[in-house]
Amino acid sequence: MSPSPPHGPAAGAPGAASRPPGSVPFLLRPLDKVLGRRTADQLAKQGAATVAGLLRLLPRRYDTWGELTDLATLAEGEQATLQAEVVRSAARRTRSGRPPAILEATVTDGSGLMDVVLFGAAGLMSAYAAQLVPGSTVLLSGRVGIRQGRRQLAGPRFQVLTDLDDAEREALLARPVPIYPATDALPSWRVAKAVRTVLDQLGPEDVPDPIPADLRDSEGLIDALTAYRWVHMPEGPSQWKAARARLRHEEALVTQTALAQRRAKHAATRTAVAWPEPEADGSLRAALDDSLPFCLTEGQRRVGDELAAALASATPMQRLxxxxxxxxxxxxxxxxxxxxxxxGGQAALLAPTEVLAAQHRDSLAALLGPLAGAGTLESSLLTAPGQVPVPTTALHLLTGSTPAPERRRILAALAGGEPGIIVGTHALLSETVRMPFLGLVVVDEQHRFGVAQRDALRERPGITDPATGQVRTPHLLVMTATPIPRTIAMTVFGDLATSILDELPAGRSPVETFLVPWDRQTWVEGLWRRAASEIAGGGRVYVVCPRIDAGDDAMTVEEAPEPLAAGVGLLDGLAGGAGDGSPARALAAVEDWAERLASEPALGGAGVAALTGRMTSAEKDAAMRSFASGAAPVLVATTVIEVGVDIPEATMMVILDADRFGLSQLHQLRGRVGRGGRPSVCMAVTGAEVGSPAYHRLRAFASTLDGFALAEADLDLRSEGNVLGAAQSGRRSDLDLLRVRRDAALIERARAQAEAIIAADPLLSEHRALAAAIADRLDDEAQAYLERS
Structure with a gap:
């Protein structure tokens, strides 16, 4: 561990009063102007480039020195804190260079001697040696070890006490010690020293408070300057807890105010295509409802009413x-x-893969029936002579595989403003696609698209209102069965309204999920006997692999929408379950396993088909047909079948190397079975180490079928990402203390406070500190995101 900085005023600190009028606000000053370039360069690697950024580099935790212990009573393995005098110390470089340098010292408390060893960069060890000079008094804390028969502290935290009196030493022992994110070049004590340097120069006028005084009073919050002093230099636990509570509220208010201001701006300056809800009699939607061979569920009616009301509004809908x-x-x-x-408008449905886009087109065509025959002879036959024409709609499919003549025909129809529905993949995002009357964009499995991709269709040149000059913006509906962490974050933060279908469809039965370790060979062999049993009963079996062929280094981009986990492993509840311990074992590949299963004795010669994203559309269609018909009741595939594929006869899902997939993918894969009402099963096969990140991910997967519960688990495991930017997930977050699950109640409260502030002061002209905090916290990417959302 590292030494903590001495307390007390920094020598030569100019103080706020000495700053010249008109100078750059101290919080915005670059750190190289305050701390020197060397320290500033190291802090920049941790995201702190200005004084404000350094103040927001908060301690990860707080340590205490603990009770002082006599050196003579110490035992090996004991965590000890002792006050001692330095007898000798010397720093030297190591021969191997690992570590680069070492400091060796001997200390005594009068009852015996102890060795102290510190490792690190040569410059750092020289700096330590300059502090630990013989005769100096030092406070040490670390774990006692034995080396060559002598007691030793290796890498302890230390504090030089020579210049402190008894009262100061006693206070030091009681004070929490902040521990910061650190590197070899910038240990925690140097971060603390840098923070202390800037805090010693701050005055109240340097730290405008983003939280209005009346709101601080009503919430019982301390002011901003006090919060920074207490979070970095607390006298006791109550101070750092109060400081973090205040800074957490500030984060919530700043973020919510940015979103509230964005919503107010859009409401005042932009108008969406306000498609009025059609009359029940004679409308296309009414004709669709009348033609359905089944009744809508209560949930489908409720959500349909929510969407209808939103579509009838002039405010752009953004709904999950x-x-x-x-x-x-x-x-x-x-x-x-x-x-x-x-x-009279146009609607687009954006799907992540050609397989899913084709499935959607087929599903929509089946649901619409003759209503999808706009401009065809079949549509004209729907209306008897003398009757009001039955409304119909055009239905198009546009993907990268669409033949050129068909593509030109579709593009011409869309550009001409033909009312209809266009289903497509990323091909819809091409600049050549023009839809002047686009009124609704539906994005399926939105986690497969980035924010910029999702918005690309909505930002196409559209219709301008000749009276107001305002450009109409399409409504947006994003659909998902398993919200990713970012989606939950944006929902809680108010960017997306939410509609929930919370009813299981009629005839659906839960899917049992089991975890199978690779090293339990008899269990793996039993999978194929179970598969044969499913096939004998008329079922179908999916086998999913993370790779296409054994030569792949990783999954393809198309088939790996989520970051791969850093660790592997999960075997919970399996006696003796552990990873195979062999990192050289190749990940399961489609081509390899299709061959293996074709000759697997337990399957008795059952047909095996393969499906990957590299196959042509014709090859994919042929594989799906043979699987659906039962000619090849085993389908070995990548995650190309993750969403949209609907084979009611499928009753078994086997996921090989399941630890290579994210929770969203796993849940979607499991959702491919159990769609025909028959009992179904999902087997997740993994090489695992209990306690790894994949262990917890797969444990959550096996424990519940609830998509929201899995998404919340995913949020815990992967964080919420950059809430106001484009990053979808991972440990990069623009939040310091706020967490969307833990602090949901605070976020909701801050949202109401932000709405009240913006309602009274839309431009924040009376809340300049809050406006400045928004500008400081939101980088260019986040500002652009707010502008286009």
Whole structure:
């Protein structure tokens, strides 16, 4: 561990009063102007480039020195704190260079001697040696070891006490010690020293408070300057706890005010295509409802009403449609698209893969029936002579595989403003796609798209209102069965309204999930006997692999939408379950396992098909047909079958190397079975080490079928990402203390406070400190995100 900085005023600190009028605000000053370039360069690597950034580099935790112990009573392995005098010390470079240098010292408390050893960079060890000079008094804390028969402290935390009186020493022992994120070049004590340097120069006028005084009083919060002093230099636990509570509230208020200001600005300056809800009689949506061979569920009706009301509004809809796999999200989205198209508009459904896009087109066509035959002879036959024409709609599919003549025809129809529904992949994002009357964009499995991709369709040149000059913006509906952490974060932060389909569809039965360790060979062999049993009963079996062929270094971009886990492993509840311990074992590949299973004796010669993203559309269609028909009841595939594939006969899902997939992928894969009402099973095969990140991820997967519960677990495991930027997930977060799950109640309270502030002061002209905090916290990427969302 590292020494903590001495307390007390920094020598030569100029103080706030000495700053010249008109100078750059001290919080915005670059750190190289305050601390020197060497320290500033190291702090910049931790994201702190200004004084304000350094103040927001908060301690990870707080240590205490503990009770003083006599050196003579210390035992090996004991955590000890002792006060001693330095007898000797010397720093030297090491021969191996690992570590670069070492400091060796001997200390005594009068009852015996102890060795002290510190390791690190040569410059750092020289600095330590300059502090630990013979005769100096030092406070040491660390774990006692024995080396060559002598007691030793290796890498202890220390504090030189020579210049402190008894009262100061006693206070030091009681004071919490902040521990900062550190590197070899910038240990925690040097971060603390840098923070102390800037704090000693701050005055109240240097730290404008983003939280209005009346709000601070009502919430019982301390002011900003006190918060920074207490969080970095607390006299006791009550101070750092109060400081962190205040800074957490500030984060919530700043973020919520930015979002509230964005919403108010859009409401005042932009108008979405306000497609009025069609009359019940004669509308396309009403005709669709009348043609359905089943009744809508209560949830589908409720969510449909929510969407209808939002589509009838002039405010751009941004709504998340959450529903478990197979809950009827596609039908709900179709009814919304029918409402838009029935009013003369255009609707687009964006899918992540060609397989899913084709499935969606087929599903929509089946649901619409003859209503999807706009401009065809079949549509004209729907209306008897003398009757009001039955409304119909055009239905197009546009992907990268669409033949050029067909593509030109579709693009011409869309550019000409033909009302209809266009289903497509990333091909819809091409600049050549023009949809002047685009009223609704539906994004399926939105976690497969970045924010910029999702917004690309909405930002296409559209219709400008000749009276106001305002450009109409399409409504947005994103659908997912398993919200990713970012989605939950944005939902809690108020960026997306939420509609939930919380009913299991009729006839669906829960899917049992089991974890199978690779090193239990008899268990793995038993998988294929179970698969044969499913096939004998008329079922189908998916086998999913993370690779296409054994030569792949990793999954393809198309098939790996989530970052791969850093660790592998999960075997909870399996006696003796452990990882195979062999990092050389190749990940399962489709080509390899398709060959293996074709000759697997337990399967008795059952047909095996393969499906990957590298195959042509014709090859994919042929594989799916043979699987659906039962000609090849085993389908070995990558995650290309993750979403949208609907084979009611499928009753078993085997996921090989399941620890290589994210929670969202795992849940979606499991959702491919159990769609026909028959009991189904999911087997997750993994090489695992208990306690690894994959252990916890797969444990959560096996424990619940609830998509929201899995998303919350994912949020805990992967963090919320950059809430106001484009990063989708991972440990990069623009939040210092606030966490969307733990602090949901605070966020909701701050949202109401932010709405009240913006309602009274839309431009924040009376809340300049709050406006400055928003500008400081939101980088260019986040500002651009707010502008286009």
């Amino acid at each position: 449609l959450q529903g478990d796999v197979g809950s009827g999200k596609t039908l709900v989205a179709l009814r919304a698209m029918a409402q838009v198209v029935g009013g």
